[in-house]
Amino acid sequence: MKTILIVGAYSSIAEETAKVYAAQGNRLILWGRSEDRLKSVQQNLKVLGADDVHWFEIDLNNCADHAPLLEKTIQKAGNIDIALVAHGTLPDQSAVESDFSVIEEVIHTNFLTYASLLTALANYLEKQKRGTIAAISSVAADRGRKSNYIYGAAKAGASTFIDGLRGRMASFGVHVVNIKPGMVDTPMTAHLEKGALFAQPKVIATGIVSAISKKKHTVYLPGYWRLIMFITRSIPEFIFKKTNF
Amino acid sequence: MNRFQSWGRFPKAEQDIHAMRWKDGMLPDTGEKSVLPFGLGRSYGDSCLNNGQSLVETSGLNRFIAFDENAGTLCCEAGVPLDEILKLVVPKGWFLPTTPGTKFITVGGAIANDIHGKNHHVAGTFGCHVKAFELLRSDGSRTRCTPRTNSVLFKATIGGLGLTGLITWAEFRLKKINNAWIEMESIKFEGIGEFMKLSRESDQDWEYTVSWIDCAARGKAFARGIFMRGNHAPASVMSRKVHAEPKLTTPFNCPNMMLNSFSIKAFNTVYYSKQRAKKVRARTHYDPFFYPLDAVNEWNRIYGRRGFFQYQFVVPFEGGSETMEKILEKITVSKQGSFLSVIKTFGDKKSPGMLSFPKPGITLALDFPNRGKSTTQLFDDLDQIVDSAGGSVYPAKDARMSPDFFQKAYPQWEAFSEFIDPQFSSSFWRRVTAQA
Ligand SMILES: Cc1cc2nc3c(=O)[nH]c(=O)nc-3n(C[C@H](O)[C@H](O)[C@H](O)COP(=O)(O)OP(=O)(O)OC[C@H]3O[C@@H](n4cnc5c(N)ncnc54)[C@H](O)[C@@H]3O)c2cc1C
Ligand SMILES: NC(=O)c1ccc[n+]([C@@H]2O[C@H](COP(=O)([O-])OP(=O)(O)OC[C@H]3O[C@@H](n4cnc5c(N)ncnc54)[C@H](OP(=O)(O)O)[C@@H]3O)[C@@H](O)[C@H]2O)c1
Numbered sequence: 144m145k146t147i148l149i150v151g152a153y154s155s156i157a158e159e160t161a162k163v164y165a166a167q168g169n170r171l172i173l174w175g176r177s178e179d180r181l182k183s184v185q186q187n188l189k190v191l192g193a194d195d196v197h198w199f200e201i202d203l204n205n206c207a208d209h210a211p212l213l214e215k216t217i218q219k220a221g222n223i224d225i226a227l228v229a230h231g232t233l234p235d236q237s238a239v240e241s242d243f244s245v246i247e248e249v250i251h252t253n254f255l256t257y258a259s260l261l262t263a264l265a266n267y268l269e270k271q272k273r274g275t276i277a278a279i280s281s282v283a284a285d286r287g288r289k290s291n292y293i294y295g296a297a298k299a300g301a302s303t304f305i306d307g308l309r310g311r312m313a314s315f316g317v318h319v320v321n322i323k324p325g326m327v328d329t330p331m332t333a334h335l336e337k338g339a340l341f342a343q344p345k346v347i348a349t350g351i352v353s354a355i356s357k358k359k360h361t362v363y364l365p366g367y368w369r370l371i372m373f374i375t376r377s378i379p380e381f382i383f384k385k386t387n388f
Numbered sequence: 389m390n391r392f393q394s395w396g397r398f399p400k401a402e403q404d405i406h407a408m409r410w411k412d413g414m415l416p417d418t419g420e421k422s423v424l425p426f427g428l429g430r431s432y433g434d435s436c437l438n439n440g441q442s443l444v445e446t447s448g449l450n451r452f453i454a455f456d457e458n459a460g461t462l463c464c465e466a467g468v469p470l471d472e473i474l475k476l477v478v479p480k481g482w483f484l485p486t487t488p489g490t491k492f493i494t495v496g497g498a499i500a501n502d503i504h505g506k507n508h509h510v511a512g513t514f515g516c517h518v519k520a521f522e523l524l525r526s527d528g529s530r531t532r533c534t535p536r537t538n539s540v541l542f543k544a545t546i547g548g549l550g551l552t553g554l555i556t557w558a559e560f561r562l563k564k565i566n567n568a569w570i571e572m573e574s575i576k577f578e579g580i581g582e583f584m585k586l587s588r589e590s591d592q593d594w595e596y597t598v599s600w601i602d603c604a605a606r607g608k609a610f611a612r613g614i615f616m617r618g619n620h621a622p623a624s625v626m627s628r629k630v631h632a633e634p635k636l637t638t639p640f641n642c643p644n645m646m647l648n649s650f651s652i653k654a655f656n657t658v659y660y661s662k663q664r665a666k667k668v669r670a671r672t673h674y675d676p677f678f679y680p681l682d683a684v685n686e687w688n689r690i691y692g693r694r695g696f697f698q699y700q701f702v703v704p705f706e707g708g709s710e711t712m713e714k715i716l717e718k719i720t721v722s723k724q725g726s727f728l729s730v731i732k733t734f735g736d737k738k739s740p741g742m743l744s745f746p747k748p749g750i751t752l753a754l755d756f757p758n759r760g761k762s763t764t765q766l767f768d769d770l771d772q773i774v775d776s777a778g779g780s781v782y783p784a785k786d787a788r789m790s791p792d793f794f795q796k797a798y799p800q801w802e803a804f805s806e807f808i809d810p811q812f813s814s815s816f817w818r819r820v821t822a823q824a
Contacts, residue, residue: 190454
């Protein structure tokens with residue numbers, strides 16, 4: 144039995160991942176900002192077989208709360224074996240472009256809160272000398288694109304942070320996984336037309352659990368995104384800048 | 389592809405879709421437009437459609453709330469599919485209190501159509517096993533309904549076609565089992581008389597009964613079929629293995645001509661002749677026993693773009709055999725009948741549901757490819773026979789019955805309509821309550 148902390152616990156991707164861990168009989172700790180939703184997820188995970196489920200309410204935008212809540216969590220749970228960090232927001236690009244205050248929010252939620260929380264987690268796991276941090280960035284981090292470069296920039300910041308942290312933690316026996324989902328059918332993308340490349344959150348969840356147990360460094364989920372992003376990165380900029388991605 | 393269609397893929401409908409993911413959430417604001425909850429769209433006709441209006445998609449209401457493994461009660465959100473329930477409860481020695489011929493329906497859909505299964509003669513409908521649910525109405529109210537508290541709303545909502553409000557969660561009783569297996573017998577019969585005799589003989593000792601009947605054969609073979617009966621296997625069998633995911637998918641809409649009267653007749657003949665002996669005994673997993681059609685995803689697409697109809701009715705026992713023969717005669721002559729026609733007797737266990745379909749008698753369900761006017765004309769003729777026998781047609785399978793016939797067969801419809809949420813409506817309801 145492992146103790147697994149899930150941050151942004153009722154994101155569709157995170158919730159599906161929590162379900163897999165629950166069915167294996169693990170202990171789960173949920174962080175999120177709505178009590179009702181945390182309770183609904185908690186009840187479900189218990190029925191599915193989780194050994195125990197606790198939750199804590201937090202607005203992750205308040206970075207100052209991260210370290211104290213982590214402390215509280217550890218008091219309650221003992222050690223943390225796996226931490227999955229999954230919260231995020233996908234802004235409407237056209238609304239963001241002209242308004243810096245929205246850009247700031249996007250960068251804050253998708254990058255700075257990751258920097259803050261991953262630091263708190265790292266400082267704790269460093270002492271514990273074992274454990275895994277898995278954090279969700281995105282394929283959007285791989286190349287700046289006209290249609291979502293602000294979200295992409297924030298995710299790229301998070302992605303670089305995650306990769307660098309892996310190096311720092313390596314000598315402490317702590318593993319760090321960078322998870323890069325492609326397009327996933329979740330509330331975040333509810334407004335988008337669903338093409339053939341969209342995956343179900345359940346599929347991503349299975350990929351996350353497997354990447355964590357196999358100690359992967361960076362995973363593209365589903366796997367075919369590795370190839371798509373390889374090609375995307377290879378397109379010369381003088382052509383790429385004219386595309387509508 | 390538009391996922392928000394009914395299983396028969398007829399009629400076509402366009403709706404605004406709003407997702408509901410949290411049981412504590414509010415109904416979406418749909419402005420002037422009416423709403424209707426949508427489960428997994430396994431209803432055949434237009435009872436799960438709201439053309440030109442809006443649907444509330446409930447597949448995100450997919451969480452369990454509590455499972456009492458000792459008492460055998462399950463509480464879950466209304467969008468949980470029966471398929472997920474089986475995965476949870478079978479390994480713990482429990483089963484659904486009753487189940488339709490597919491496991492891909494939601495708990496909300498099971499209540500709203502007050503579905504029946506092969507054990508209707510002993511267990512009644514799904515609604516007979518519901519202990520409580522919460523109803524969310526457009527005025528924002530949340531009402532906990534049980535057979536005792538808010539019992540009128542409870543009765544109106546069971547079989548209430550999604551019109552009384554949105555069920556957010558429900559609690560119901562499960563059935564104790566030893567393992568995942570069914571001991572079954574299939575017995576060939578010739579004619580309705582023999583079918584009735586087998587039904588009467590089996591009702592006592594067999595929990596599940598259902599028959600396949602050949603609706604293409606004429607002359608001596610008329611109304612031949614295979615009677616299937618089953619019981620949960622005894623404790624000596626150990627395995628509680630759950631079902632696997634379907635492996636096959638119908639890859640495209642088949643051309644309409646694939647289903648002609650020749651292929652239908654050939655299929656029926658092969659199906660009947662596959663079993664050589666008069667009686668065969670077998671032990672089978674619950675999945676092929678209850679859900680043979682679930683093995684192929686989207687099998688409804690074999691009927692092509694024009695879609696298909698299912699016609700299901702019940703007629704009382706009194707004079708029922710003669711009515712059944714008359715109807716089968718008509719279908720056989722029309723050469724429109726389908727691959728799988730299913731016949732069963734309903735028992736007298738009364739459902740709390742106000743508008744529920746099942747009542748004591750004989751029920752027959754058949755698929756018909758949509759051939760336009762000739763098909764609907766045949767249904768109108770069948771309606772007349774069903775009507776004069778005092779029977780009714782199942783709303784969950786209907787796309788075309790007339791307001792007159794509906795209102796005659798369900799005289800309680802007016803009393804029921806008092807409980808309809810003013811913001812809720814459906815294509816079906818507008819159709820069957822239209823002024824003639
Ligand atoms: C292969 C097959 C075999 C079948 N066999 C049987 C059978 O043996 N016996 C039988 O009775 N039926 C049978 N059916 C029909 C099916 O069981 C019913 O139509 C069932 O109601 C479908 O449920 P659904 O979740 O797909 O709901 P939908 O078809 O999407 O909706 C059905 C109704 O439920 C309402 N509804 C859905 N969710 C809610 C909610 N949360 N709150 C309030 N209302 C809600 C909808 O508004 C609609 O009126 C069969 C269907 C198929 C495809
Ligand atoms: N969906 C995709 O196509 C896709 C692709 C690549 C990467 N991703 C990434 O995958 C992760 C999960 O996303 P998802 O697709 O599962 O979307 P989702 O279901 O919309 O989940 C996003 C979650 O983040 C939470 N959140 C946002 N800001 C928060 C804050 N300040 N405090 C607390 N919680 C906050 C939200 O909670 P509230 O509901 O309370 O706001 C919500 O539960 C995200 O990091 C996303 O960027 C998604």
